[in-house]
Amino acid sequence: MTVRRLAQKQPESFDFTPENKVWCEREIAKYPKGRQASAVIPLLWKAQAQHQYWLPQRAIEKVGQMLGMPYIRVLEIATFYSMFNLEPVGKHFIQMCGTTPCMLRGSNDIKAVLEKRIGEQRHVSADGKFAWLEVECLGACCNAPMVQINDDYYEDLTPENFNKLLDDLAEGKPVKKGSQIGRTSSEPEPGKANALNDATLYDGSVVGSWQQRFAEARAAEKEAAEKAAAEKAAAAAAEKK
Numbered sequence: 435m436t437v438r439r440l441a442q443k444q445p446e447s448f449d450f451t452p453e454n455k456v457w458c459e460r461e462i463a464k465y466p467k468g469r470q471a472s473a474v475i476p477l478l479w480k481a482q483a484q485h486q487y488w489l490p491q492r493a494i495e496k497v498g499q500m501l502g503m504p505y506i507r508v509l510e511i512a513t514f515y516s517m518f519n520l521e522p523v524g525k526h527f528i529q530m531c532g533t534t535p536c537m538l539r540g541s542n543d544i545k546a547v548l549e550k551r552i553g554e555q556r557h558v559s560a561d562g563k564f565a566w567l568e569v570e571c572l573g574a575c576c577n578a579p580m581v582q583i584n585d586d587y588y589e590d591l592t593p594e595n596f597n598k599l600l601d602d603l604a605e606g607k608p609v610k611k612g613s614q615i616g617r618t619s620s621e622p623e624p625g626k627a628n629a630l631n632d633a634t635l636y637d638g639s640v641v642g643s644w645q646q647r648f649a650e651a652r653a654a655e656k657e658a659a660e661k662a663a664a665e666k667a668a669a670a671a672a673e674k675k
């Protein structure tokens with residue numbers, strides 16, 4: 435379990451920009467009178483987005499004031515959800531998925547790149563540009579392995595294309611979001627057949643095929659057992675002679 439505490443070094447003040455204030459008022463107005471506290475997560479999220487992807491104490495207090503909530507209740511929410519960063523996370527905050535589909539498709543190699551270039555998790559690189567964190571499934575498993583950097587997903591990663599992506603971000607160059615190997619959304623990789631076009635999925639020919647496989651396995655087991663018994667009996671008969 436991770437201990438989540440507020441950053442030791444805090445800014446003196448926080449206020450929403452005029453544009454974000456309007457956005458917050460719109461969010462609050464979505465809820466019935468007396469239920470304004472329901473807007474707490476969107477408001478914390480907006481405060482985080484405005485403040486380089488981390489939540490200072492003053493922002494948590496500000497959200498409490500806007501929603502008429504005690505500070506401690508907003509703090510409980512901010513410290514409970516890992517989507518809220520309580521410490522600086524650099525200009526590019528990388529959340530690396532390490533859950534099974536991404537792991538099977540090479541997330542350990544992506545993690546090795548992060549460890550080599552940035553160092554440990556929850557640590558801002560010396561140039562202030564990067565920090566990273568291993569997270570659970572981000573819902574883009576079909577394009578694994580993947581990372582989320584700030585608000586965007588980067589998928590179909592390899593150590594090579596990921597290193598290049600980080601180089602480009604560090605240099606402020608434009609980068610391509612989504613698949614890094616050029617596929618659109620989750621379409622099949624170039625040159626690979628679309629499994630959904632396999633006619634046997636729809637013609638009924640594979641319905642119950644697992645039963646057939648089990649029947650074959652059971653028959654093979656029975657045949658092997660009978661053969662072993664016959665060999666044993668033959669050996670015993672030969673001994674008697």
Ligand code: FES
Pocket residue numbers: 531532533534535536537570571572573574575576578580
């Ligand atoms: S397992 Fe990585 S996105 Fe789902």
